Amino acid sequence: MAGVVGTEDLRRPGVFALRTLAVAACYYAAGRLGLLLPLVVEGAMLTPIWPPTGVAVACLLIFGLRVWPGIALGVLLVILHITSLRPDVFGTVVGNTAAPVCAYLMLRRVGFRTDLSRLRDGLALVFLGALTAMLISATVGVGLLRLTDRVGAADFWQVWLAWWVGDAMGVLIVTPLLLLLHRARWPLPVARWKEAAGLTVIACAVVPLATRHESGLLFLVFPLMIWAALRFQLVGSMLCALFTSVMATVAATQEAGPFAGLTRIAIMMKLQAFNGTMALTALLLSAVITEQLNTRRSVEQACQELVEVVAHLTAGDPSRLPPPGATGPARHESEEQRREAKEQRREPEER
Known part of the structure; x- marks a missing residue:
């Protein structure tokens, strides 16, 4: 020892x-x-x-x-x-x-x-x-x-x-x-990988355009942020936010796109305002969606447990009740047992 x-x-x-x-x-x-x-x-x-x-x-x-x-x-x-x-x-x-x-x-x-x-x-x-x-x-x-x-x-x-x-x-x-x-938790389902790949391709096309176009198209990234938050919650939205922030910072350091012709102070203020707004939107929106999904799962689980309790009470004998999800002969047998129990309760009343 x-x-x-x-x-x-x-x-x-x-x-x-x-x-x-x-x-x-x-x-x-x-x-x-x-x-x-x-x-x-x-x-x-x-x-x-x-x-x-x-x-x-x-x-x-x-x-x-x-x-x-x-x-x-x-x-x-x-x-x-x-x-x-x-x-x-x-x-x-x-x-x-x-x-x-x-x-x-x-x-x-x-x-x-x-x-x-x-x-x-x-x-x-x-x-x-x-x-x-x-x-x-x-x-x-x-x-x-x-x-x-x-x-x-x-x-x-x-x-x-x-x-x-x-x-x-x-x-x-x-x-x-x-x-x-x-x-x-890895890996993701195949269908989610396909959607993630599609979102990545679109983001790689839209984000550089939004951060380097002289007309100031930075608002184009927010639909992508909403899509990522709705479908992939916080991981998707924060990855999208990180990529957008890096591209916007590159454009700001090169004084390109919406940051062209501005002073250093103006560039810093505009860049940080954009990055802060985007990060807050991604973080809070994803948190709300995740919380709603967790609440929905909790309600569904509570409903499932309530159905099982009602089935136990209806059967009268919880030990003879088939397990949840059982089908075929076991389910038909439990229904016949409930009918027999009802008939047995009716016989004393008729006498």
Whole structure:
């Protein structure tokens, strides 16, 4: 017994170290992806969507609070990729680590479910996990930039807003997708694969047109979002939202389509307004549809159980009742037994 306990004690630090390194690697990889399409706002390099915040919140919700060292290590690696090690870097690490941790604690406090099967879960992720918790990272990060004179006083709020929205967008788009992929059941039915392929082909044709046409056809993506939410719930709608956000960000960084001829501030504001509206629509609409489907299944199950109870009471002898769904001789036999029971009850009355 002592040997078994010792082995477990040796394994726990190893598992913790591997999980920490895995979370840090995922955070760093997401950061490198986010830095591929940066926008410069008043001298500060910002990203319209910061995927690492979504990765951090998803890892906390899946593995628990013990993975926060991996998030801190990932933040440090991303910062070192951008700049050199300075004293203010540690403040940024604290802010970017505290924001997802606070998101996790608030979501846990309100009974958040990782399957996002209720509207309240979607609302909690939006208003607590994204909009409220990410105030910490934006305030700490931009505050340090102001203290080190890398952002002027007149530009503080513009940079702060861009930082906050970018972090919030990472939670709104990346976190639901990772949570649902973690719980997904494969494979899908063949008919669903055909419909999914059709939706993918149409999205690949419509989304580039909507995000790069000079006439401003961004509204064309919302019918696709509704289709994806109705047929594939949150997985489909968030994948569609992610693809659209990436294409819109590419168009914004190249100043093409509806973003042509705008200033950097106007481009950032327009892009973030579009991405935020799209992500909120996809998340809340899918949550409502999923909740309605779950309610319908619960009602159907309750009706089925009620039918079985009525059948038991009608038969008079639950032990002789055939199992639900039985057909053929067993069903005819139960009907004959009910007729005999009725005739036996009538005989004393006639006498």
